[in-house]
Amino acid sequence: MEDCVFCGIAAGTMPARIVWEDEDFVAFDDIHPQAPVHALVIPRRHYRSLADDVSESLLGRMCLAVTKTAEVKGVAGSGYRVIVNTGRDAGQSVDHLHVHILGGARMSHGMVNLVEKPEE
Ligand code: 5GP
Ligand code: ZN
Numbered sequence: 001m002e003d004c005v006f007c008g009i010a011a012g013t014m015p016a017r018i019v020w021e022d023e024d025f026v027a028f029d030d031i032h033p034q035a036p037v038h039a040l041v042i043p044r045r046h047y048r049s050l051a052d053d054v055s056e057s058l059l060g061r062m063c064l065a066v067t068k069t070a071e072v073k074g075v076a077g078s079g080y081r082v083i084v085n086t087g088r089d090a091g092q093s094v095d096h097l098h099v100h101i102l103g104g105a106r107m108s109h110g111m112v113n114l115v116e117k118p119e120e
């Protein structure tokens with residue numbers, strides 16, 4: 001999709017530190033890491049989010065791409081957190097489906113920081 005930064009990374013027209021890739025998925029380091037290891041896994045094909053028309057097969061293969069990426073990043077044994085921000089309330093900022101893989105340090109148990117919701 002035009003004007004989509006992650007489509008650009010998948011196509012190789014936008015620079016990124018690629019961690020791993022295959023025919024259908026690309027994993028790369030997040031440009032603003034929030035943990036010692038912070039990678040993103042995307043399908044090459046553009047889906048807006050998890051709420052788009054995503055098949056069971058794609059979801060399953062994307063989970064396997066996540067475990068593969070964790071192995072390559074060296075956190076498969078130590079553990080990692082997987083986040084898929086979906087839509088406005090989750091703060092999704094790039095409208096191309098992506099999975100965050102965060103690790104390399106011990107994380108707090110609380111996963112969510114709520115903020116005041118602006119009037120809609
Ligand atoms: P979201 O907030 O949509 O769940 O996450 C988007 C993520 O993409 C953010 O963590 C942000 O740092 C990352 N990001 C945005 N633009 C780029 C880019 O051009 N390159 C890379 N590597 N990461 C990006
Ligand atoms: Zn895209």
